[in-house]
Amino acid sequence: MLGLMASPKPYRAPVLADVARAADVSVPTVSRVLNGSKYVAPDLAQRVNEAVQALGYRPNGAARSMRSGRRTLVSVLAGATANYGYARTLQGVETAARRAGMSVSITVVESGEDEHVRAAIDLTLAQPTAGVIVLEFDRAGINAAKALPEGLPVVVAGGGSRRTGQVPAALIDERAAGRQATEYLLHLGHRTVHHIAGPTEGKHSGRTDGWRAALTAAGAPAPQIMRADWDASAGYRWGERIAGMSDVTAVFCANDDIALGLMRALSDRGIDVPRDISVIGFDDQPLVALWRPSLTTVDQDFEDLGARAFGLLSQVIGGEPDAASSVKAPQLVVRESTAPPKG
Amino acid sequence: MLGLMASPKPYRAPVLADVARAADVSVPTVSRVLNGSKYVAPDLAQRVNEAVQALGYRPNGAARSMRSGRRTLVSVLAGATANYGYARTLQGVETAARRAGMSVSITVVESGEDEHVRAAIDLTLAQPTAGVIVLEFDRAGINAAKALPEGLPVVVAGGGSRRTGQVPAALIDERAAGRQATEYLLHLGHRTVHHIAGPTEGKHSGRTDGWRAALTAAGAPAPQIMRADWDASAGYRWGERIAGMSDVTAVFCANDDIALGLMRALSDRGIDVPRDISVIGFDDQPLVALWRPSLTTVDQDFEDLGARAFGLLSQVIGGEPDAASSVKAPQLVVRESTAPPKG
DNA sequence: AGATCGGGGGAAAACGTTATCATCTGAAGT
DNA sequence: ACTTCAGATGATAACGTTTTCCCCCGATCT
Numbered sequence: 001m002l003g004l005m006a007s008p009k010p011y012r013a014p015v016l017a018d019v020a021r022a023a024d025v026s027v028p029t030v031s032r033v034l035n036g037s038k039y040v041a042p043d044l045a046q047r048v049n050e051a052v053q054a055l056g057y058r059p060n061g062a063a064r065s066m067r068s069g070r071r072t073l074v075s076v077l078a079g080a081t082a083n084y085g086y087a088r089t090l091q092g093v094e095t096a097a098r099r100a101g102m103s104v105s106i107t108v109v110e111s112g113e114d115e116h117v118r119a120a121i122d123l124t125l126a127q128p129t130a131g132v133i134v135l136e137f138d139r140a141g142i143n144a145a146k147a148l149p150e151g152l153p154v155v156v157a158g159g160g161s162r163r164t165g166q167v168p169a170a171l172i173d174e175r176a177a178g179r180q181a182t183e184y185l186l187h188l189g190h191r192t193v194h195h196i197a198g199p200t201e202g203k204h205s206g207r208t209d210g211w212r213a214a215l216t217a218a219g220a221p222a223p224q225i226m227r228a229d230w231d232a233s234a235g236y237r238w239g240e241r242i243a244g245m246s247d248v249t250a251v252f253c254a255n256d257d258i259a260l261g262l263m264r265a266l267s268d269r270g271i272d273v274p275r276d277i278s279v280i281g282f283d284d285q286p287l288v289a290l291w292r293p294s295l296t297t298v299d300q301d302f303e304d305l306g307a308r309a310f311g312l313l314s315q316v317i318g319g320e321p322d323a324a325s326s327v328k329a330p331q332l333v334v335r336e337s338t339a340p341p342k343g
Numbered sequence: 344m345l346g347l348m349a350s351p352k353p354y355r356a357p358v359l360a361d362v363a364r365a366a367d368v369s370v371p372t373v374s375r376v377l378n379g380s381k382y383v384a385p386d387l388a389q390r391v392n393e394a395v396q397a398l399g400y401r402p403n404g405a406a407r408s409m410r411s412g413r414r415t416l417v418s419v420l421a422g423a424t425a426n427y428g429y430a431r432t433l434q435g436v437e438t439a440a441r442r443a444g445m446s447v448s449i450t451v452v453e454s455g456e457d458e459h460v461r462a463a464i465d466l467t468l469a470q471p472t473a474g475v476i477v478l479e480f481d482r483a484g485i486n487a488a489k490a491l492p493e494g495l496p497v498v499v500a501g502g503g504s505r506r507t508g509q510v511p512a513a514l515i516d517e518r519a520a521g522r523q524a525t526e527y528l529l530h531l532g533h534r535t536v537h538h539i540a541g542p543t544e545g546k547h548s549g550r551t552d553g554w555r556a557a558l559t560a561a562g563a564p565a566p567q568i569m570r571a572d573w574d575a576s577a578g579y580r581w582g583e584r585i586a587g588m589s590d591v592t593a594v595f596c597a598n599d600d601i602a603l604g605l606m607r608a609l610s611d612r613g614i615d616v617p618r619d620i621s622v623i624g625f626d627d628q629p630l631v632a633l634w635r636p637s638l639t640t641v642d643q644d645f646e647d648l649g650a651r652a653f654g655l656l657s658q659v660i661g662g663e664p665d666a667a668s669s670v671k672a673p674q675l676v677v678r679e680s681t682a683p684p685k686g
Numbered sequence: 687a688g689a690t691c692g693g694g695g696g697a698a699a700a701c702g703t704t705a706t707c708a709t710c711t712g713a714a715g716t
Numbered sequence: 717a718c719t720t721c722a723g724a725t726g727a728t729a730a731c732g733t734t735t736t737c738c739c740c741c742g743a744t745c746t
Contacts, residue, residue: 013494015732026696031734039694056492062409062471063732067701073448073470082434087425094424094451098463103470105416105448108437120441127416127446128405128471149399151356232633257630264633287600287630290575290607358702369726374704382724406702410731 014055022051034059062128071130074313075105077120079140083230084256084285085302086135089157092306093133100314105129112139117147125152131313133157133306136169138199153316155323157309159206159300168316169325170308177298177330178210181252181280183218184296184332189340190250190278192220196228196238196262198254207254207282228254232261239265242277249277249341256281256288256297263291263337274339284333293336300330357398365394377402405471414473417656418448420463422483426573427599427628428645429478432500435649436476443657448472455482460490468495474656476500476649479512481542496659498666500652502549502643511659512668513651520641520673521553524595524623526561527639527675532683533593533621535563539571539581539605541597550597550625571597575604582608585620592620592684599624599631599640606634606680617682627676636679643673 020027025044032040033048051057065071074097080086090106097104107124110116121144124132134145136158145167148154156167159174185193195211208225215222228234235258242248243266253259259281263273273279273293281288281297288295308326315323363370368387375383376391394400408414417440423429437447450467453459464487467475477488479501488510491497499510502517528536538554551568558565571577578601585591586609596602602624606616616622616636624631624640631638651669658666 017732027732028697028734029695032695035734039692041694044695058468058492060409060471060732061469062405063701064734066403066405066409066703067732067734069701069734075446080434081437082427082430084425087430090449091423091425091451094449098451098466101466103418103448103450103466105446106433106437107446108434108441123441123444123446125401126404126407128403149401232630236633260630260633264635267635285630287575287603287628290579290603292607292610292635360702370702371704371727372725375725378704382722384724387725403702406731407704409701409733410703410705412704412731 013060014057015060016057018055019048019051019057022055023047065128071128071317072102073105073127073129074102074310075107075124075127075129075132076135077107077109077124077132077141077144078135079109079111079138081106081108084283085137085300088302089135089306089309092303093157093310094306095303096307096310100310102130109140109144112143114143114147116140117143120144121147121149125149131155131317133309133313134167136160153313155309155313155316157305168312168323170305170312171325171327172300172302172305173327173329174206175210175213177282177300177332178207178252179214180210180332181282181298182211182214184334185250185252185278185280185338186214186218186220188250188278188338191341192223193250193252194223194226194242194248196226196235196251196253196258198228198230198258200227205254207252211252228258230255230257232257232264234258235261235263236265238262240269242266243269243271250279250338251277252280252282254282256283256285256295259295259297259337260288260291263293263295274337276342278338278341280338289335291337296335296338297333298330299333301328304328356403357400358403359400361398362391362394362400365398366390408471414471415445416448416470416472417445417653418450418467418470418472418475419478420450420452420467420475420484420487421478422452422454422481424449424451427626428480428643431645432478432649432652435646435651436500436653437649438646439650439653443653445473452483452487455486457486457490459483460486463487464490464492468492474498474660476652476656477510479503496656498652498656498659500648511655511666513648513655514668514670515643515645515648516670516672517549518553518556520625520643520675521550521595522557523553523675524625524641525554525557527677528593528595528621528623528681529557529561529563531593531621531681534684535566536593536595537566537569537585537591539569539578539594539596539601541571541573541601543570548597550595554595571601573598573600575600575607577601578604578606579608581605583612585609586612586614593623593681594620595623595625597625599626599628599638602638602640602680603631603634606636606638617680619685621681621684623681632678634680639678639681640676641673642676644671647671 016027016030020030030048033045094104107120109120131153134156135141136156145156156169159172182193197208226238239262259279281295284297284299359370359373363373373391376388440447450463452463474496477499478484479499488499499512502515525536540551569581582605602622624638627640627642
């Protein structure tokens with residue numbers, strides 16, 4: 001009859017009442033001990049701690065957060081996770097959150113379409129979240145930030161040079177960086193600088209703005225913007241076309257992947273970087289320093305961005321009235337892919 | 344006196360009772376409508392839905408999960424997040440979870456030290472989690488998997504060729520891949536294959552095992568293993584030494600970063616890949632195809648790994664008795680960095 | 687010695703939801 | 717016309733915790 005026996009213990013996780021019984025104290029006392037309240041006798045506290053150990057008790061997070069109203073989960077909404085910038089920013093958020101005793105959840109917004117935005121938000125808010133950090137690197141993130149309900153603590157992390165709307169933001173000043181990169185190329189003696197931009201993100205991108213500003217300030221002609229997706233293959237395809245253009249001597253790419261794809265295409269066609277054409281990327285992924293030629297690029301401190309975003313969210317959650325946006329300027333890293341023009 | 348006025352509405356998120364009042368129905372009825380129960384009159388349902396819309400009501404996840412016992416959060420424990428393999432696996436988990444209507448939380452285990460392991464587990468289990476996926480790519484993950492309490496749904500995702508302990512696992516057969524890569528080099532005519540391994544992970548690594556098995560099967564001599572960290576600089580340092588070794592004609596690297604660092608070091612010393620030395624990597628990061636020469640490597644389907652891990656966890660949570668581990672073999676991708684030896 | 691005070695601890699309420707149970711209605715079956 | 721039944725709804729309990737309230741006690745003060 002063994003096979004028909006009901007399982008003897010369906011294993012129920014121990015709860016506060018079990019601990020209280022084992023320690024022969026009341027339920028609130030156990031709670032007090034666990035939450036480090038003073039006003040509890042040492043011997044009782046010890047009995048409780050022993051019972052907790054013995055039973056392997058873990059507080060039920062749902063019950064805890066429901067009753068106390070305290071939330072220990074922060075949610076990240078992002079258009080992607082595995083791309084370098086996203087992943088590093090997420091890492092920065094996670095590290096900061098962990099040090100503060102909070103957990104991080106991540107939800108991907110598949111696209112900027114209403115449907116995807118709404119689905120992601122619904123999923124995120126189904127958890128008892130203390131607040132939301134939106135990675136505003138793409139349209140999905142931008143739309144998600146707009147669609148979040150009022151009254152919920154929200155901060156944005158992104159590449160603008162100033163705050164977007166009313167939401168506090170941790171920012172990287174892409175505009176300044178784009179300008180600096182372009183100015184560097186002009187300073188080397190290039191007549192103008194071509195630009196491969198990322199997919200259009202609403203009105204403008206800071207990188208593109210900075211590029212244009214530098215050209216205007218220097219009185220240099222602004223060539224037509226070349227649009228590309230974020231990945232290397234898009235850079236490669238533009239490289240094929242640029243190889244046939246005689247007037248291009250310097251290219252500022254919206255990210256490292258595009259730059260590497262471009263360089264490979266040029267290399268495949270016998271065009272030398274940086275002798276024939278200079279190339280600058282954006283992000284400073286670890287591998288680009290190994291490239292031949294190593295890539296001149298803009299170092300964005302994504303981890304710091306994530307940490308700042310979390311800090312800001314903490315302030316907002318804490319109700320601090322002057323939760324101020326922060327902006328940090330990325331840094332140009334000069335390597336081998338840039339040089340004065342041939343002439 | 345304006346400055347001294349108490350804020351008029353401290354904003355309390357609407358709850359079920361508010362909706363019920365607005366729709367003039369009972370609280371349970373609202374719950375029924377929201378959970379799609381039948382047995383509710385169409386006109387009532389509509390009133391409820393309108394009230395939900397009007398008030399912007401969102402169910403309180405904590406209360407919901409406490410009462411129903413249903414959990415909609417799965418937790419990922421990992422030794423890192425931003426590295427390519429980790430990030431892609433996490434992406435796979437997130438996508439699968441989102442499709443299943445579940446959220447994902449991520450906690451980094453800083454090291455294999457007891458202290459860090461315990462801290463990470465405590466943090467994770469403070470959330471009302473339905474189950475845990477441990478990324479067993481390093482010692483931190485391995486130790487975390489061991490230290491998780493009994494009775495909690497746990498699965499492992501990693502690179503073993505068979506299950507570790509009693510925990511169901513989604514695996515990538517690194518051993519088979521290591522063997523295949525090594526056999527390919529031998530097949531090209533190399534007398535033996537050198538190997539740069541990752542940091543020692545307990546007893547062994549599947550990649551290293553496969554390498555050794557291939558050499559043994561072919562009767563080739565097994566050179567001393569070269570140990571390295573996972574990053575490119577470690578590969579570079581080995582490259583500096585390998586440049587001075589005359590007997591090295593082929594190197595199998597434990598990951599792509601190491602391989603790229605190695606290739607750069609060799610290139611810096613005028614050693615041609617693949618003419619003088621063949622190099623194989625492991626992971627197939629997107630950029631390695633752009634390298635010059637493009638890298639022969641092993642494609643690991645990390646996203647699929649994450650998806651399988653989530654599927655497995657779902658089964659475990661659902662109480663399916665035969666939640667079977669799955670193993671998938673990665674694939675060798677032949678590119679330009681491998682060739683027959685000179686002689 | 688009686689009033690006062692504050693540490694220590696238990697009883698009970700409360701959080702917002704879902705599950706159980708009971709009740710009510712109207713239609714179908716005799 | 718009287719039961720029967722199923723659909724529809726509300727009252728109430730329950731989940732596991734924290735918070736509030738109150739009582740007890742011994743120590744200190746008049």
